[in-house]
Amino acid sequence: MNRGDRWLVVLPVVLTLIGVIMVYSSSAILGITRYQDPDHYFVKQAVRAGLGLVGFWLCSRVPLRWLESSARLLLVVAVGLLLAVIVLGKISNGAMRWLPLGPIQIQPTDVARVVMVIFLAAWLKLRPPAELGFARGTVPPLVLVGFLAGLVLLQPNLSSAALLGMVGLGLVFLAGAPLRHFAVPAAAGVAGVAIALATHPYMMGRVETFLRFVMTGTLDARGAGWQLDQSLIAIGSGGWLGRGLGAGLSKYLFLPEAHTDFIFSILAEELGFFGTTGLITLFALYVWRGLRVAARAEDPFLHLLAAGLTLQIALYACVNLAVATGVAPTTGLPLPFVSYGGSALLLNLAAAGLLYRVSVATGSADAVARRRFAEAS
Secondary structure (H helix, E strand, C coil): CCCCCCHHHHHHHHHHHHHHHHHHHHHHHHHHHHHCCCCHHHHHHHHHHHHHHHHHHHHCCCCHHHHHHCHHHHHHHHHHHHHHHHHHCEEECCEEEEEEECCEEECHHHHHHHHHHHHHHHHHHHCCHHHHHHHHHHHHHHHHHHHHHHHHHCCCCHHHHHHHHHHHHHHHHHCCCCHHHHHHHHHHHHHHHHHHHHHCHHHHHHHHHHHHHHHHCCCCCCCCCHHHHHHHHHHHHCCCCCCCCCCCCCCCCCCCCCCCCCHHHHHHHHHHHHHHHHHHHHHHHHHHHHHHHHHHCCCHHHHHHHHHHHHHHHHHHHHHHHHHCCCCCCCCCCCCCCCCCCHHHHHHHHHHHHHHHHHHHHHHHHHHHHHHHHHHC
16 A cells, blocks of 8 residues: 555545535535524535545555456446436436435436446456457447436436546547547537437526627626626636635625535635635646556556546546636536535545555556566666
């Protein structure tokens, strides 16, 4: 364990602690309004963070060969959860994304996105697209990705389905598939998005609001553009140093979902430009160290596993920041490690533990190679 990349321990822990603090700051007023308790969301997030850190520790000790051999079983479990949520899921805000399991609720999408990376890493190691060609090498894993994305889309959850598909495409590309193999899958993905927008008016409304803002610079501040308008006000009012931790005004029920989707806006308002720059730097460091682990891994499974887990965090963070700043249409994607949530936080910390475990394996291999080189010299 002492040969692992310690940055991959420090960074997710620091981001999680920042998240717990910002959840308290952004949700106290909402907690009073809904539950007469300013600590309601803070306590739940702190408990989940503690459980997530336990999950991090457990996953950092998982035997990687066992993980590789168990990829099919994990995929079966993930698909079962995605099917169960469609039938038994709890409806909230017009979507069935939460599956009640006794006293807790989980989002199977979070389980599926991590399991997909594990399974594809194992699959692509045995069946590299560069050797098997388009029909036998590229198509089968992309069919699986499309199937999983389709199940997520049925909830409906367009943004998560799209990012799951992007991570899957990225892994197949890293496994050696040439770019020309992605023309048909990309067209199919665009068609799927178009159908989802056409059949779900609220999704189309978000896209139209975004396009109107991009093309004309105007927002329906009292209608569909309310969230983005309030987000931009919060970010702009933060200035260089911010209003001060806990002193933001947008969380006074002006900005909906201030503790989840738009927590970055509250952080920008309270900590300013320097605070947001620090947060983005932490994410950039995490992605850099994760890609560094992937680049150093000689085993294809470890290489793809590290790359996929890192790419996932990078995409989720980029999309959340893009939404908060008006660069992308509004979605329901949380900011990894920072936003309020249960399944997302637990799975992100578990994935971070797996990434650290891969760094331990690559570090051990490097140490053995250096020792042999020294002995040969």
